[in-house]
Amino acid sequence: MCIAIIFSVLFALLSSLGINQIGQQATNLDYGYGLLMLALLVALKKDHKRFPLILTAFLVISFLLSLSALVTVVFDEFRAIWFYQLILVAFMLGGQKSGVFFTLLSLLAIVCTHIFLAPFGTATLASIIVGLVVMALVLSAFSSQVNRYLHYIEKQNAELNYLANKDPLTEVLHSKDYCQLTKKYIERAQELNENLSILYAGLDNLERLKEKYGNQIHHQALQHIITIIKEHLHHNELLTRVGEEKICIILPERDAIAAQSFAINIRNAVRDRLFDYGKDKIPLTLSIGVAALNDSDEEIRSIQIRADKGLLKAKFCGGNEVKICHFFDELTTEKL
Structure with missing residues (x-):
């Protein structure tokens, strides 16, 4: 021109x-x-x-x-x-x-x-x-x-x-994007004074499965679980992968009780649907830790720690559990 x-x-x-x-x-x-x-x-x-x-x-x-x-x-x-x-x-x-x-x-x-x-x-x-x-x-x-x-x-x-943002095997976000996305969700919830909860989920008895079927079962079992979780997610809920073994679910507009109910539904769905691995149909169970955002959370790390503590407690209790970890670190359990 x-x-x-x-x-x-x-x-x-x-x-x-x-x-x-x-x-x-x-x-x-x-x-x-x-x-x-x-x-x-x-x-x-x-x-x-x-x-x-x-x-x-x-x-x-x-x-x-x-x-x-x-x-x-x-x-x-x-x-x-x-x-x-x-x-x-x-x-x-x-x-x-x-x-x-x-x-x-x-x-x-x-x-x-x-x-x-x-x-x-x-x-x-x-x-x-x-x-x-x-x-x-x-x-x-x-x-x-x-x-x-x-x-x-x-x-x-x-x-x-x-490839930079998603795990090609499970098609969920990599952990490197997890903190940044979680921070945005938390900042938005705090700004609008809305509820927000985070779930940390982990496959139970992973080492035993590896010993019996080999290390390759890990990713396929994880993909099976993620497929089930995606069926329960709404449009504004986010699924990410944290490290090799943990799955994180960010639940906007849900308090601890609603998040616990959601987690129980996922746990039951994983338990009830057998995992097809070759000729075998393997029962899997999931442990889930729940943490809800509250006024004392000034940084991401605090709510992450609580969700992780809930997951560890669920596994320590034998797995197939859902545990809520409150901000004052008191754990309540509902075993169904």
């Missing part, structure tokens, strides 16, 4: 100075075009979201200027040169469809002008048409290649983002 402004004003100035006469009408059109492009450029800088609209306006106005040059500067054999700039911008900024559209529109305008208004020389017309077609084909191939490359880059970025 800046290039278009510079060249349109330059041609107008050269004409005004008598160096390259293009006629008063064409000179005025070049000045007006430069001012319009400047206005579009200012509008784009103020709001980049307007880019599609501004690009469309730029291409349409540029086409009309190119068309006016064909009609008004009839003595100039190079009056079709503006269409080359138009097509270049259409392909580079608007993409392949935009470029092809304005190429066909430009060819139609040139042929119609030649037939009905201001004919070119035969050699000039042939050169213009061949030049535009060849340029369009080259830009189309280049635009297609760029689009494929950008699509590849977007795909790679999506995969890298997935």
